[in-house]
Amino acid sequence: MRSRLTVGAAAVSVAVLALTGCAAAGDEGSASGELVIDVPDVPMHEELGDYEGSVDIVAWSGFVEPAWSDAFTEDTGCVVNRRVAGTSDEMVQLMRTGDYDLVSASGDASLRLIAGGDVAPLNLDLIPNFGDDIVEGMKGQLYDTINGKSYGVPIGRGANILQYNSEVVTEEPTSWSVAWEADSPYAGEVIAYDAPIYIADAAVYLMAHEPELGIENPYALDQEQLDAAIELLKQQNGIVSEYWADPAAQITSFVGGNTVLGTSWEVLRKLTEDDAFKSVLPEEGSTGWSDAWMLSAESDSPNCAYAWMDYTSSPEVNGAIAMNFGMAPANAAFCELDDAAQAHCDYYNATDEEYFSKVWFWTTPIEQCIDGRTDVRCTNFQEWTDAWLQVKG
Amino acid sequence: MNRRGHVAALLALPMLWLVGIYIFSLVMLLITAFWTTDPFTSKVEPGFTLRNFEQILTNPAYLSTAVRTLLIALAVTVLSILISIPLGIFMAKIARPWLRAVLAVAITLPLWAGYLVKILAMRVTFTDNGFFNWAMEPFGVTGPGFSQTTVVLTLTYLWLPYMAVPVYAAIRQLPPNLFDAAADLGSGAGRTIRTVVLPLIKPAIIAGSVFTFSLSLGDYIAAKFVGGSTQMIGSIIASNINLNPPIAAAFSVVPIAFVVIYLLSVQRTGALERM
Numbered sequence: 236m237r238s239r240l241t242v243g244a245a246a247v248s249v250a251v252l253a254l255t256g257c258a259a260a261g262d263e264g265s266a267s268g269e270l271v272i273d274v275p276d277v278p279m280h281e282e283l284g285d286y287e288g289s290v291d292i293v294a295w296s297g298f299v300e301p302a303w304s305d306a307f308t309e310d311t312g313c314v315v316n317r318r319v320a321g322t323s324d325e326m327v328q329l330m331r332t333g334d335y336d337l338v339s340a341s342g343d344a345s346l347r348l349i350a351g352g353d354v355a356p357l358n359l360d361l362i363p364n365f366g367d368d369i370v371e372g373m374k375g376q377l378y379d380t381i382n383g384k385s386y387g388v389p390i391g392r393g394a395n396i397l398q399y400n401s402e403v404v405t406e407e408p409t410s411w412s413v414a415w416e417a418d419s420p421y422a423g424e425v426i427a428y429d430a431p432i433y434i435a436d437a438a439v440y441l442m443a444h445e446p447e448l449g450i451e452n453p454y455a456l457d458q459e460q461l462d463a464a465i466e467l468l469k470q471q472n473g474i475v476s477e478y479w480a481d482p483a484a485q486i487t488s489f490v491g492g493n494t495v496l497g498t499s500w501e502v503l504r505k506l507t508e509d510d511a512f513k514s515v516l517p518e519e520g521s522t523g524w525s526d527a528w529m530l531s532a533e534s535d536s537p538n539c540a541y542a543w544m545d546y547t548s549s550p551e552v553n554g555a556i557a558m559n560f561g562m563a564p565a566n567a568a569f570c571e572l573d574d575a576a577q578a579h580c581d582y583y584n585a586t587d588e589e590y591f592s593k594v595w596f597w598t599t600p601i602e603q604c605i606d607g608r609t610d611v612r613c614t615n616f617q618e619w620t621d622a623w624l625q626v627k628g
Numbered sequence: 629m630n631r632r633g634h635v636a637a638l639l640a641l642p643m644l645w646l647v648g649i650y651i652f653s654l655v656m657l658l659i660t661a662f663w664t665t666d667p668f669t670s671k672v673e674p675g676f677t678l679r680n681f682e683q684i685l686t687n688p689a690y691l692s693t694a695v696r697t698l699l700i701a702l703a704v705t706v707l708s709i710l711i712s713i714p715l716g717i718f719m720a721k722i723a724r725p726w727l728r729a730v731l732a733v734a735i736t737l738p739l740w741a742g743y744l745v746k747i748l749a750m751r752v753t754f755t756d757n758g759f760f761n762w763a764m765e766p767f768g769v770t771g772p773g774f775s776q777t778t779v780v781l782t783l784t785y786l787w788l789p790y791m792a793v794p795v796y797a798a799i800r801q802l803p804p805n806l807f808d809a810a811a812d813l814g815s816g817a818g819r820t821i822r823t824v825v826l827p828l829i830k831p832a833i834i835a836g837s838v839f840t841f842s843l844s845l846g847d848y849i850a851a852k853f854v855g856g857s858t859q860m861i862g863s864i865i866a867s868n869i870n871l872n873p874p875i876a877a878a879f880s881v882v883p884i885a886f887v888v889i890y891l892l893s894v895q896r897t898g899a900l901e902r903m
Contacts, residue, residue, distance in 0.1 A: 322870070324670075324869075324870030324871050325870055327670065327870065328870045331671070347670060351670075351671060431867075472857055475856070475857050476773070476774065476856055477774050477856050477857065478856075478857060480852075481852075481853075484751075484852075484853060487751065487752070487755065488755075490757075491752075491755025491756055491757050491758060492755060492756030492757040493755055493756045493773060493774060602667075615667045616667075616670070616871070617665065617667040617670065617871065617872060618667070620867060620868065620871050620872065621683075621687075623867070624687075624689055624690070624693075624859070624863075624864055624867060625687070625688075625689035626689075627689075627693075627857055627858075627859040627863075628688075628689045628692050628693065628859065
């Protein structure tokens with residue numbers, strides 16, 4: 236398989252070239268190959284001023300906790316107001332209200348936020364902790380860097396792994412086929428993720444098993460490729476015991492015995508507190524997620540927000556968030572702090588770029604094919620959402 | 629103050645609630661159904677299009693989900709009626725007062741627990757290693773797992789009190805001499821229920837069914853937690869509510885239409901006037 240990083244870098248340069256070219260707003264004719272994203276010109280914060288006294292953050296559960304936000308308030312006087320969001324769509328919607336300064340956006344939300352003019356480019360000079368220690372795989376990704384400007388400060392990442400109950404699945408699966416093929420020995424006991432972005436998981440499988448479809452990037456699907464992915468998902472629907480979006484439901488499904496294998500996160504496997512549950516990153520590779528702090532274009536408290544981004548990028552705090560949520564931290568320096576930190580980093584493959592080279596991080600699908608194709612129009616996220624609802628009929 | 633003033637004062641608050649908050653927000657939602665969404669930023673843009681409704685009618689997945697939801701709501705209603713009538717007759721006419729009190733508490737007890745708690749309780753009951761399979765194992769029966777059947781059972785569990793309470797109250801009000809007269813004329817228990825009890829409690833059943841039917845139509849949490857891969861109208865609305873609010877709004881018209889059709893058809897029976 237081609238390295239994800241190279242493809243990502245190529246896509247970024249394509250995007251940059253196209254954007255610095257003459258990409259016009261609302262230009263539907265993408266045949267010419269220009270990236271049809273109108274990135275509004277949002278000004279960048281030039282220099283730090285006085286702290287405003289508070290900062291409002293939309294975050295994933297576990298990202299903003301008193302254990303580290305209290306110390307931040309003590310240092311800066313910025314009171315941290317947290318709003319926990321359950322889905323990326325909800326995060327995008329909340330950021331549109333203009334009531335929040337920061338969001339911990341995942342890759343499937345970030346492009347939408349950037350193109351919608353909801354977040355501002357970041358002045359990395361004001362975030363000294365965003366330095367050399369940020370792991371290689373989280374720098375300058377397409378989902379937070381557009382037009383050469385950075386819009387996100389990496390927090391952490393994780394892969395969507397194949398988890399299985401080793402009491403039932405006695406031989407370690409090497410391929411996702413047990414979760415996709417109709418004749419799987421575990422038909423009826425397979426759990427799948429419940430979101431349109433899961434279409435990319437089908438695409439990753441098709442990349443390996445139906446190369447004639449010509450899928451180069453699971454987030455750049457033309458209509459024909461999307462149809463093939465939906466066909467595969469419908470086939471999977473026949474062997475699925477359940478779809479999960481709620482982590483608690485996923486865990487009880489495995490522990491309760493309704494599910495013996497399916498899509499999971501390392502942290503969810505850990506939470507089953509049962510060694511019978513094992514995980515593997517199959518040979519086809521997988522999808523994954525990568526989160527970054529993004530600053531609202533309408534932030535009332537940019538100085539507190541910058542202070543927060545810097546504070547949470549330090550090895551200690553970034554590591555605390557990663558340990559609390561159960562993911563690989565963005566700041567590799569955390570791993571060298573002590574044995575517990577090293578153990579955490581090892582468990583989540585934090586600095587193992589070879590591991591993550593097999594992971595396609597969530598990216599908002601857009602009409603411009605981010606794999607560089609210019610002769611077709613790719614399907615956008617809304618089309619994915621429509622298509623996704625057909626899977627479950 | 630004159631009489632008219634009194635009436636106005638009496639109605640001011642309810643009307644403010646009904647028109648200002650309830651109807652206004654609903655109308656605002658329905659207007660959104662004719663708007664469009666930017667496909668990339670998913671920002672809603674005002675305008676006028678019938679495309680959202682067209683999609684509901686032409687997309688087979690949307691249609692089958694609407695039909696499935698309708699069937700689930702009808703099944704929940706029928707099941708609630710089948711449970712409530714014998715239960716109501718037993719409580720009102722046969723049970724001793726202490727047993728009647730116990731049953732009344734047992735029926736209304738689930739109302740005290742949170743909605744989500746009840747759904748999660750059903751989830752725990754119907755997992756493969758759960759209570760149902762454990763209890764039924766000696767009889768060689770395995771449960772439905774997470775499926776459409778479990779959704780119907782869960783929704784019946786949730787909404788049964790809304791049917792059982794009015795049915796019980798209606799049966800209690802039936803004069804005992806009606807039963808005596810039926811017996812004197814040689815009618816058996818089944819015939820008495822069919823020809824005497826049912827016609828008299830029909831308004832109560834219809835009142836209860838409006839609850840069980842419309843609440844089931846709007847639900848999606850049950851499908852999410854005990855439905856396995858079951859999709860209901862609410863699932864589609866929930867999936868689109870952030871990404872494509874216009875289509876979610878258009879879809880929310882579907883259960884409204886079902887309820888209106890239902891109310892119109894029961895109105896023709898004249899049952900609503902006697903409610």
